[in-house]
Amino acid sequence: MNRKMVFFIIGRILLLESILLGLPMAVSIYYWDGGQIPLLFSMLLSLALGATLTRFMRPDSQVIYAREGFLITGLAWVIISVLGALPFVLSGEIPSFVDAFFETVSGFTTTGASILTDVEKMSRSMLFWRSFTHWIGGMGMLVLMVAVMPNLPGRTIHILRAEMPGPTMGKLSPKLSDTARILYLLYIALTVVELLLLLAGGMPLFDSAIHTFGTAGTGGFGIRADSVAGYSPYLQWVIAVFMMLFGLNFNLFFLLTMRRFKSVLRSEELWTYVAIVLASTALICWNIRPLFACFSDALRHAFFQVTTISSTTGFSTVNFDSWPSLSRMVLVLLMFIGACAGSTAGGLKVSRVVLLFKTFRREIRHLLHPHSVTTIRFEGRTVENTTLSSVATYFALYMGLFVLFWFIVSFQPGYDGVSNFTAVAACYNNIGPGLNLVGPAGSYAGYSPFVKLVLSLAMLFGRLEIYPMLISLMPGVWLKK
Amino acid sequence: MRIIIVGCGKIGTALIGALVREGHDVVAVDNRPEILNRLTNQYDVMCLPGNGADFETLSEAGVERAELLISLTSSDELNMLICFLAKRRGARHTIARIRNPQYNRSSLDFLRQQLDLSMPLNPELLTAQEIHNVLQLPAASKVETFSLNSFEMVELRIKEDSPLIGHQLMDLRDHFRAKFLICVVQRGNEVVIPRGNFVLQSGDRIGITADRSELWKLLKQTGLARRQSKKIMLVGGSRIAYYLSKRLQSSGSKVVLIEVDKTRSEQLHGTLPNAQVFHADGTDQERLLEFGLLNQDAFVSLTGMDEENLLLAYNAKIQQVGQVIAKINRDEIVQMAEQMGLENVISPKNVVVNVVLRYVRALENSMDSSIEKLYQLMDGKAEALEFVVPAPAPFTNIQLKNLHLKKNILIAGLLRNNAAIIPDGEDMILPGDRVVVISGQRKLKAMMDILQ
Numbered sequence: 001m002n003r004k005m006v007f008f009i010i011g012r013i014l015l016l017e018s019i020l021l022g023l024p025m026a027v028s029i030y031y032w033d034g035g036q037i038p039l040l041f042s043m044l045l046s047l048a049l050g051a052t053l054t055r056f057m058r059p060d061s062q063v064i065y066a067r068e069g070f071l072i073t074g075l076a077w078v079i080i081s082v083l084g085a086l087p088f089v090l091s092g093e094i095p096s097f098v099d100a101f102f103e104t105v106s107g108f109t110t111t112g113a114s115i116l117t118d119v120e121k122m123s124r125s126m127l128f129w130r131s132f133t134h135w136i137g138g139m140g141m142l143v144l145m146v147a148v149m150p151n152l153p154g155r156t157i158h159i160l161r162a163e164m165p166g167p168t169m170g171k172l173s174p175k176l177s178d179t180a181r182i183l184y185l186l187y188i189a190l191t192v193v194e195l196l197l198l199l200a201g202g203m204p205l206f207d208s209a210i211h212t213f214g215t216a217g218t219g220g221f222g223i224r225a226d227s228v229a230g231y232s233p234y235l236q237w238v239i240a241v242f243m244m245l246f247g248l249n250f251n252l253f254f255l256l257t258m259r260r261f262k263s264v265l266r267s268e269e270l271w272t273y274v275a276i277v278l279a280s281t282a283l284i285c286w287n288i289r290p291l292f293a294c295f296s297d298a299l300r301h302a303f304f305q306v307t308t309i310s311s312t313t314g315f316s317t318v319n320f321d322s323w324p325s326l327s328r329m330v331l332v333l334l335m336f337i338g339a340c341a342g343s344t345a346g347g348l349k350v351s352r353v354v355l356l357f358k359t360f361r362r363e364i365r366h367l368l369h370p371h372s373v374t375t376i377r378f379e380g381r382t383v384e385n386t387t388l389s390s391v392a393t394y395f396a397l398y399m400g401l402f403v404l405f406w407f408i409v410s411f412q413p414g415y416d417g418v419s420n421f422t423a424v425a426a427c428y429n430n431i432g433p434g435l436n437l438v439g440p441a442g443s444y445a446g447y448s449p450f451v452k453l454v455l456s457l458a459m460l461f462g463r464l465e466i467y468p469m470l471i472s473l474m475p476g477v478w479l480k481k
Numbered sequence: 482m483r484i485i486i487v488g489c490g491k492i493g494t495a496l497i498g499a500l501v502r503e504g505h506d507v508v509a510v511d512n513r514p515e516i517l518n519r520l521t522n523q524y525d526v527m528c529l530p531g532n533g534a535d536f537e538t539l540s541e542a543g544v545e546r547a548e549l550l551i552s553l554t555s556s557d558e559l560n561m562l563i564c565f566l567a568k569r570r571g572a573r574h575t576i577a578r579i580r581n582p583q584y585n586r587s588s589l590d591f592l593r594q595q596l597d598l599s600m601p602l603n604p605e606l607l608t609a610q611e612i613h614n615v616l617q618l619p620a621a622s623k624v625e626t627f628s629l630n631s632f633e634m635v636e637l638r639i640k641e642d643s644p645l646i647g648h649q650l651m652d653l654r655d656h657f658r659a660k661f662l663i664c665v666v667q668r669g670n671e672v673v674i675p676r677g678n679f680v681l682q683s684g685d686r687i688g689i690t691a692d693r694s695e696l697w698k699l700l701k702q703t704g705l706a707r708r709q710s711k712k713i714m715l716v717g718g719s720r721i722a723y724y725l726s727k728r729l730q731s732s733g734s735k736v737v738l739i740e741v742d743k744t745r746s747e748q749l750h751g752t753l754p755n756a757q758v759f760h761a762d763g764t765d766q767e768r769l770l771e772f773g774l775l776n777q778d779a780f781v782s783l784t785g786m787d788e789e790n791l792l793l794a795y796n797a798k799i800q801q802v803g804q805v806i807a808k809i810n811r812d813e814i815v816q817m818a819e820q821m822g823l824e825n826v827i828s829p830k831n832v833v834v835n836v837v838l839r840y841v842r843a844l845e846n847s848m849d850s851s852i853e854k855l856y857q858l859m860d861g862k863a864e865a866l867e868f869v870v871p872a873p874a875p876f877t878n879i880q881l882k883n884l885h886l887k888k889n890i891l892i893a894g895l896l897r898n899n900a901a902i903i904p905d906g907e908d909m910i911l912p913g914d915r916v917v918v919i920s921g922q923r924k925l926k927a928m929m930d931i932l933q
Contacts, residue, residue, distance in 0.1 A: 066522070155522065155523070155525075156525070157521055157522065157525070158522070171521075171527045171528075173506065173527060174483065174505075174506035174507050174508050174525070174526055174527040175506055175525055176525050178506070381530070384514060
């Protein structure tokens with residue numbers, strides 16, 4: 001194994017993180033809110049570690065294989081979270097390191113689950129950093145590194161494949177670094193558009209930035225106790241629509257810029273996703289209609305809650321925990337489905353769900369007509385059996401790990417089954433709020449440090465789609481030459 | 482620049498590797514997903530599953546923005562069709578592999594014109610040419626001819642009894658009273674551009690540039706030259722064997738051809754009436770001796786199996802045939818062959834890669850640099866580049882010994898008024914010269930890049 005290369009790339013990631021910490025630093029200097037010293041210290045520490053690693057771990061050979069790709073990704077995410085947690089601890093705003101780690105992992109993995117009981121007490125720079133981690137984690141730190149740092153070897157694809165969500169990875173251009181750049185450009189462009197639309201609706205600049213970061217990364221950290229409930233309906237609609245957009249496969253946006261509209265309209269995943277969102281909205285809207293005075297409110301709240309959960313963001317406009325159990329059940333289901341592959345969202349991903357259903361259908365047809373030949377087509381192409389079986393395996397593993405996490409979390413005294421179940425579901429699928437004690441009005445503060453660490457792990461497993469974390473945790477992989 | 486490669490077999494894959502290393506945007510199209518999977522893991526390319534002649538696949542590959550499309554599928558006709566369509570869809574240049582000898586006769590020019598092909602690519606013909614070149618100059622493993630045929634570079638291996646051993650390079654010229662330059666040396670796996678105090682060892686592979694007549698003088702004096710091979714035995718009746726036999730016969734050599742398949746051997750005899758064709762298993766030593774292996778000047782193994790070619794060549798070497806050439810495709814077996822002391826190994830894959838790379842470099846240069854021609858030396862570990870110096874520049878009118886060149890750069894030859902000059906430290910580059918620069922591993926774009 002090319003250990004030097006693993007640490008060399010981690011070193012680069014740390015250099016990048018120290019640069020990225022500059023933005024909250026600037027915010028902190030602007031508001032002079034006491035976050036400067038902790039942020040400066042974190043920046044310098046990250047810089048020093050990064051410089052040391054890139055200096056002393058200069059690899060003899062740049063060749064890496066899938067194994068190194070998984071390890072780099074898994075390790076990098078843990079390390080950036082540890083360093084990203086430092087400003088919170090040092091500023092004393094989240095004194096416990098475990099809490100700060102949970103919060104940062106929740107930020108980078110775009111989960112949005114919080115241990116804060118009173119978010120409005122936080123300083124501006126810390127709130128900014130918390131939400132900025134969403135934006136970085138949404139598209140991915142490693143993708144950013146490939147986009148901005150030149151001269152990486154050809155096999156970088158192993159790293160990106162480990163970080164980018166979805167069953168298969170499609171390149172947008174022949175060179176990986178160009179692909180990463182295109183993705184980030186699209187990401188930035190969409191972010192700017194949302195920011196402008198929010199500003200146009202009268203939201204202050206700071207609030208707009210926070211909510212745009214939360215939406216773009218499909219994270220969901222807000223700055224108010226009631227999330228976005230206090231903002232105008234226009235602003236809520238803007239956020240809802242953008243949550244849905246950020247849940248789409250970014251390849252589609254690329255195709256749009258290339259003026260290949262036909263290819264976009266033919267995307268099966270896109271239509272399935274839209275259908276899921278519309279159907280759930282209609283169902284919930286009908287279900288909660290009696291709770292609201294006018295239809296437009298019910299529609300808005302239903303649509304907002306559906307997009308926030310299906311795109312795995314986690315903002316809320318109402319406390320949906322008080323909704324009828326049918327609506328709550330639909331929302332929990334949406335948690336698992338998630339949004340499209342190649343988006344910033346979490347969950348199983350719509351394309352996997354579609355492939356799973358097609359596999360089930362084929363299996364049943366096969367039972368009825370044992371000699372029938374059936375191929376599965378998706379997005380206009382025949383899907384290979386290896387892809388199908390890897391999707392099925394992923395699903396089994398996904399559910400297996402979910403049960404394991406649920407089991408461990410259940411040791412926590414004082415929490416009911418629904419809370420535990422949805423807490424794990426919300427972390428694992430990178431959503432944020434669950435139901436009952438961890439609902440939109442509650443927080444994760446009451447869990448023991450051990451459970452918080454387990455939930456942090458669940459978030460990382462969910463964001464990186466299991467394998468990178470699983471492989472990084474296997475000691476045998478590290479010991480192998 | 483954007484290059485689309487359709488058909489990713491052995492040659493396609495090798496080409497992709499080389500083009501990616503050169504920094505091009507490569508799109509690979511193939512209808513075998515397992516091959517594309519391997520490619521994406523190995524190289525920074527975009528892979529598209531599909532048929533290259535399919536309109537949608539072509540547009541998805543971005544054919545309208547492509548500088549070059551290379552079609553290498555197993556079918557000549559499909560390659561022609563793909564290139565035709567690509568050209569119509571806006572690809573600037575197209576290269577098609579056309580290997581059927583029937584298309585490679587008089588119809589080739591017509592095809593090329595009608596399809597607007599930039600270059601037809603016939604790997605077997607190119608390989609045959611390469612082997613023929615080597616057979617023409619028996620001491621060398623490779624010959625490159627620079628501009629206007631006036632000077633050449635040969636690659637050869639230093640034997641234990643060579644008189645070149647033990648002298649510093651700067652003394653060699655006086656010693657042999659010939660104007661030549663040893664411009665690149667491969668020792669083990671390392672390629673260096675030697676300085677004047679470099680001392681050669683046995684086993685080194687060297688590149689010598691000299692004027693053609695001087696080169697012969699040198700080769701004779703050093704005992705490196707041998708009689709040109711006139712009697713040649715070929716084992717394996719592939720297309721390469723066919724092309725090679727034709728060339729050899731037209732240059733007056735006698736060819737003995739051994740082919741294991743009966744119909745194929747009859748076919749060969751039909752098309753090569755002057756060759757002696759035997760139907761036999763070439764791996765049978767008895768038979769080879771019976772057909773006169775020991776009387777041959779040269780032996781070339783051309784069967785479809787790398788391993789077989791390696792062993793056949795090794796056997797011929799042990800039997801002390803003057804010159805032994807093996808066709809070997811896989812890189813690791815090429816290395817093995819070198820370790821077994823076989824100097825002349827020719828890999829069709831590398832031959833094609835060199836030709837295409839040269840073409841691509843030329844395309845690039847026609848856009849943004851002044852390189853006239855490019856030659857790959859020592860299996861691509863070093864390069865020889867030809868520049869034209871049109872006007873006075875910081876490096877003209879200065880004696881070469883006073884020029885501050887980058888490391889691993891050497892001025893190997895000057896071409897002034899159609900005369901070749903093998904320069905020494907006193908010579909200088911003048912405006913209007915053609916200059917041959919040898920560069921180890923460094924990618925040069927312009928003549929200015931040679932200076933520190």
